[in-house]
Amino acid sequence: MADLSINLAGIRSPNPFWVASAPPSNTAYQCHRAFEAGWGGVVWKTIGDPIVNVSSRYSSHNVGGMRMVGFNNIELISDRSIEVNFKEIKECKERWPDRAVIASLMTDTRENWHDMMKRARDAGADGVELNFGCPHGMCERGMGSAVGQNPDVIETIVGWVMEAAEIPVIVKLTPNITDITQPARAAKRAGADAISMINTINSVTQVDLDRLVPEPYVDGKSAHGGYCGPAVKPIALNMVHSCAADPDVQLPISGIGGIGNWRDAAEFIALGSTSVQVCTAIMHYGFRIVEDMIDGLSNYLDDKGMDSVNELCGKAVKVVDRWETLNLNYKRIASIDYDKCIGCNLCYVACEDGAHQAIALTEAGERGLGPGRLPGKPIPEIKDEECVGCNLCSIVCPVDQCITMVDVDTGKPPMTWKEYQEKLASGEMKPIPAHP
Amino acid sequence: MTRQRRTDQETAARMMADIEPAYTDQQAQVEADRCLYCFDAPCIMACPTGIDIPAFIKKIAVQNNRGAARTILSSNILGASCARVCPTTVLCEGACVLQDRDQKPIKIGRLQRYATDAVAGKEASLLEKPAAATGKKVAVIGGGPAGLGCAAEMARLGHAVTIFERRPEAGGLNTYGIAYYKLTPEVSLDEVEVVKSLGVEIRCGVEVGVDLPMADLQKDYDAVFLGVGLGHTYTLGIPGEDLPEVMEALAFIEEIHTQPLHEVAVGEHVVVIGCGNTAIDAVTQAKRLGATSATIVYRRGEKDMPAYAYEYEIAKADGCGFVFHAAPVEVLGESSVTGLKVIRTEPDAEGRARPVPGSESVIPCDMVIKALGQEKQVQMLQTLLPDLALDAKGRVVRDEKTGQTSVPGVFAGGDAANGGREVVNAVAEGKKAARGIHAALCGDAVEGPVQHTRVGVPGSKPVGSGLDRPVRVPEAEAEYYAAKGER
Ligand SMILES: Cc1cc2nc3c(=O)[nH]c(=O)nc-3n(C[C@H](O)[C@H](O)[C@H](O)COP(=O)(O)OP(=O)(O)OC[C@H]3O[C@@H](n4cnc5c(N)ncnc54)[C@H](O)[C@@H]3O)c2cc1C
Ligand SMILES: Cc1cc2nc3c(=O)[nH]c(=O)nc-3n(C[C@H](O)[C@H](O)[C@H](O)COP(=O)(O)O)c2cc1C
Ligand code: SF4
Ligand code: SF4
Ligand code: SF4
Numbered sequence A: 001m002a003d004l005s006i007n008l009a010g011i012r013s014p015n016p017f018w019v020a021s022a023p024p025s026n027t028a029y030q031c032h033r034a035f036e037a038g039w040g041g042v043v044w045k046t047i048g049d050p051i052v053n054v055s056s057r058y059s060s061h062n063v064g065g066m067r068m069v070g071f072n073n074i075e076l077i078s079d080r081s082i083e084v085n086f087k088e089i090k091e092c093k094e095r096w097p098d099r100a101v102i103a104s105l106m107t108d109t110r111e112n113w114h115d116m117m118k119r120a121r122d123a124g125a126d127g128v129e130l131n132f133g134c135p136h137g138m139c140e141r142g143m144g145s146a147v148g149q150n151p152d153v154i155e156t157i158v159g160w161v162m163e164a165a166e167i168p169v170i171v172k173l174t175p176n177i178t179d180i181t182q183p184a185r186a187a188k189r190a191g192a193d194a195i196s197m198i199n200t201i202n203s204v205t206q207v208d209l210d211r212l213v214p215e216p217y218v219d220g221k222s223a224h225g226g227y228c229g230p231a232v233k234p235i236a237l238n239m240v241h242s243c244a245a246d247p248d249v250q251l252p253i254s255g256i257g258g259i260g261n262w263r264d265a266a267e268f269i270a271l272g273s274t275s276v277q278v279c280t281a282i283m284h285y286g287f288r289i290v291e292d293m294i295d296g297l298s299n300y301l302d303d304k305g306m307d308s309v310n311e312l313c314g315k316a317v318k319v320v321d322r323w324e325t326l327n328l329n330y331k332r333i334a335s336i337d338y339d340k341c342i343g344c345n346l347c348y349v350a351c352e353d354g355a356h357q358a359i360a361l362t363e364a365g366e367r368g369l370g371p372g373r374l375p376g377k378p379i380p381e382i383k384d385e386e387c388v389g390c391n392l393c394s395i396v397c398p399v400d401q402c403i404t405m406v407d408v409d410t411g412k413p414p415m416t417w418k419e420y421q422e423k424l425a426s427g428e429m430k431p432i433p434a435h436p
Numbered sequence B: 001m002t003r004q005r006r007t008d009q010e011t012a013a014r015m016m017a018d019i020e021p022a023y024t025d026q027q028a029q030v031e032a033d034r035c036l037y038c039f040d041a042p043c044i045m046a047c048p049t050g051i052d053i054p055a056f057i058k059k060i061a062v063q064n065n066r067g068a069a070r071t072i073l074s075s076n077i078l079g080a081s082c083a084r085v086c087p088t089t090v091l092c093e094g095a096c097v098l099q100d101r102d103q104k105p106i107k108i109g110r111l112q113r114y115a116t117d118a119v120a121g122k123e124a125s126l127l128e129k130p131a132a133a134t135g136k137k138v139a140v141i142g143g144g145p146a147g148l149g150c151a152a153e154m155a156r157l158g159h160a161v162t163i164f165e166r167r168p169e170a171g172g173l174n175t176y177g178i179a180y181y182k183l184t185p186e187v188s189l190d191e192v193e194v195v196k197s198l199g200v201e202i203r204c205g206v207e208v209g210v211d212l213p214m215a216d217l218q219k220d221y222d223a224v225f226l227g228v229g230l231g232h233t234y235t236l237g238i239p240g241e242d243l244p245e246v247m248e249a250l251a252f253i254e255e256i257h258t259q260p261l262h263e264v265a266v267g268e269h270v271v272v273i274g275c276g277n278t279a280i281d282a283v284t285q286a287k288r289l290g291a292t293s294a295t296i297v298y299r300r301g302e303k304d305m306p307a308y309a310y311e312y313e314i315a316k317a318d319g320c321g322f323v324f325h326a327a328p329v330e331v332l333g334e335s336s337v338t339g340l341k342v343i344r345t346e347p348d349a350e351g352r353a354r355p356v357p358g359s360e361s362v363i364p365c366d367m368v369i370k371a372l373g374q375e376k377q378v379q380m381l382q383t384l385l386p387d388l389a390l391d392a393k394g395r396v397v398r399d400e401k402t403g404q405t406s407v408p409g410v411f412a413g414g415d416a417a418n419g420g421r422e423v424v425n426a427v428a429e430g431k432k433a434a435r436g437i438h439a440a441l442c443g444d445a446v447e448g449p450v451q452h453t454r455v456g457v458p459g460s461k462p463v464g465s466g467l468d469r470p471v472r473v474p475e476a477e478a479e480y481y482a483a484k485g486e487r
Helices: A028-037 A082-095 A110-122 A151-163 A181-189 A230-245 A262-270 A280-285 A287-303 A346-354 A392-396 A417-426 B009-015 B025-034 B053-061 B065-075 B079-085 B097-101 B108-118 B145-156 B185-197 B214-220 B249-258 B277-288 B309-317 B378-384 B423-442 B474-484
Strands: A006-008 A011-013 A017-019 A041-043 A058-063 A066-073 A100-105 A127-131 A169-172 A194-197 A201-203 A225-228 A253-256 A273-278 A331-336 A359-362 A379-382 A403-408 B137-141 B160-165 B201-204 B223-226 B246-248 B269-273 B293-297 B321-323 B326-332 B339-347 B353-364 B367-370 B410-412
Touching: A006 A273, A011 A100, A017 A287, A028 A041, A028 A082, A028 A287, A058 A225, A066 A230, A066 A280, A082 A100, A082 A110, A100 A110, A110 A127, A110 A151, A127 A151, A151 A169, A151 A181, A169 A181, A181 A194, A181 A230, A194 A230, A225 A230, A230 A253, A230 A262, A262 A273, A262 A287, A273 A280, A280 A287, A287 B053, A287 B065, A331 A379, A346 A359, A346 A392, A392 A403, B025 B053, B025 B108, B053 B065, B053 B108, B065 B079, B065 B108, B079 B108, B079 B185, B079 B423, B137 B145, B137 B214, B145 B160, B145 B185, B145 B223, B145 B423, B185 B201, B223 B423, B246 B249, B249 B277, B249 B367, B269 B277, B277 B293, B277 B309, B277 B367, B326 B353, B410 B423
Parallel strands: A017 A041, A017 A273, A041 A100, A100 A127, A127 A169, A169 A194, A194 A253, A253 A273, B137 B160, B137 B223, B160 B201, B223 B410, B246 B367, B269 B293, B269 B367, B293 B321
Antiparallel strands: A006 A011, A058 A066, A066 A225, A201 A225, A331 A403, A359 A379, B326 B339, B339 B353
């Protein structure tokens, strides 16, 4: 069985799965339950001067029958006292010495940051995470994403923290910013040991059309909340990769955002995360989901012949590159397997109205009725010459492996956009004719 | 008009093919995605072996099939055959909460098959390594589901186990008795290999009490598990019963499992007496193997039949006939069967079927299959262990939780102890007894309960949703109502 243990900037845990700083890591009781279920680490619910929360706090973006595709909250940091939180961290760490317990912190002045760092160390925390990400409530008070959106402020505050740091410091970044590498570089410059991302994204999930007030509803009003859950995974992966690939960042990453199973986790790790953190999926299904994460990831690593999860870390970082480095002479086109096609013609309408008019509706002929297509009803046929290989039909098709994208040999050597520009400039090549 | 081959190889293979074919990857994904992943799910409570169903379904949903199979097999070593033979509508699927929101229950059995198929041949590598050897030796009599379930669990607890099986192959009724279109002998024999690969020795062709004295086992082993199942079919006790075309259902089904399918001889017009699940298996398989007509004759009415509703549906869909309220009087024929004389019955005040004098009639047929239920092996058990306590129905008396019988060192489970239930009950009872034996030999209890069997009691009041789900949890309900002082 592959070795799942990790070491993120000196924070060790038996597996890369950490509970994110959020309601599931609110109390020692929950952390015990998490560790019993198998989680490798817990990032404690952000500790600071206790706040007061509103009721209600969450709302959901449901799609069809699926609940919590996206999840939104207007909760603040911990509503428990700083003393109680550190006391419980100590308890937890004593009972689970092999797991990672990380204190998430949020405060304001230099003295307060120093004080919090000392308390975290005294409680036995393996590291701290600085919450520069919370997009609501705290930023109005000059904390959370108000810090995270301003690289200069990040650099200053991380600098203060590093003055007092005796344990590893992770800086948690907000996604509510145009270029995630800017705050990441600032954290690096200030000496942070690692970064984590993403915190939640500004959002309004739904408007109650009778009351005309969005959820979460608080006495006739609502507020912008932080968005997370499966829907944010692509955004998080993009940011994790951007930081992993940036030569000016080069910090270990703890990936967060929409992770719910071993596959999600493996993708974050392949794009450069050392550990991964989970909140929404636990809020939906409980700590037990980690069993599949551990089991599935280790089966996958075994299948791929990797002895350790560290071999997977960053494996896919290099192949995601700038657009201008892609080969303009590569071509793939769609191909339909008529033994699988059920005749819904969604591919046709998608290509006809939404893409490049490269699918015709034709007589079934030799291709027969497949798994149950109606006699006389036309079936889709790819016009190979017209197909630009956009992938749309294969994405739309409801049958697995029915439309596949197959490579076509163009007989031309690889050429990037940059090379193309050079060839144009030197007169070696005429411009490629515009699409008709 | 005699018992003869009535089909060809190709037709036989088609007619006897899986009644529920294997899921494709996409079908499995779609079905797995429907599962709500309930916490402390009722489907788990309804599985006698307590498989963590939501956990394995969730793993299928994320294409961790090996992990799914591990979850299944670590609770139920015969997970592959149970996936095919369990009466899921009255077990896990019957308890699925989706029925309470007007949806079809999750097809747990088919998903279980999908996961176990995915690891066929590699099962043992998935399971946790057995515990350190305890130095204790345990003998298991009978290599059916109960014996295999017990042996696998014992081996995993570190004991040296030997199974003694009187037949040429182990697997019990899984190998010789289940309807072919549900489970082929190959799947059963593969499972036997899995149990062997856990380190269990299986000695086939050894009948304890005949080839090997019971006393030897008691002397040479630290404990003995009795998983001997049931015996022959009850006899009719009517004239003509000894004609050559009168067969026991089990003998007929065994031919299907030991001969090429198209070589199994059936009558042109077959009558099956009885209306339990075995009768259904016999009548449908006779029809599928080429009988022009196959008809069930049952003493009582449609409502009274012991067969499960979905089994009855299979037989009706196969075009089998049903003659209710008719009791057999005589098998007609000189040297071979020509018909069955029956008499009409009516329920008396107590609901028993009483023959109506003068209402005899004849059902022409050339083969009669008796499916009246299996006898307990009282004589064999008393010869093996004269001190073994049996109840009035001939079942081995044993402690429900530990399998301990009245004889020290002897444990029991499966059909011999429960009187004849399902494969999954036999596996669960074997597993419980293994833990009972372990506790007796080593003094430590094994963590993790095996669920008590929770198949529904008709007419009991529902707990929870208030809707009428087919599966009840009688033990839980009894406690609930006792606490409320209602029952
Ligand atoms: C026709 C039929 C169809 C069925 N269909 C289903 C179904 O679809 N689904 C389902 O869940 N259940 C079904 N069942 C029930 C199921 O087969 C049994 O509940 C299950 O097999 C019981 O397991 P067991 O190990 O207790 O007994 P068995 O399977 O009967 O195994 C007992 C074994 O002990 C051996 N043995 C007995 N005495 C000795 C001895 N002295 N020495 C050595 N070996 C001995 C026997 O040869 C046999 O192999 C069916 C039963 C029948 C008869
Ligand atoms: C209700 C709720 C409260 C949260 N509180 C905090 C917090 O106190 N500190 C913090 O750093 N992140 C907080 N988060 C953000 C999560 O830690 C995490 O970054 C985000 O939810 C994305 O992960 P997910 O998609 O797995 O939920 C909170 C998220 C939710 C849903
Ligand atoms: S989950 Fe429901 S019951 Fe629990 S605190 Fe929230 S609103 Fe209340
Ligand atoms: S979308 Fe797929 S299934 Fe539907 S018509 Fe096109 S190829 Fe066939
Ligand atoms: S009860 Fe049904 S929906 Fe719930 S976990 Fe079991 S199979 Fe899934």
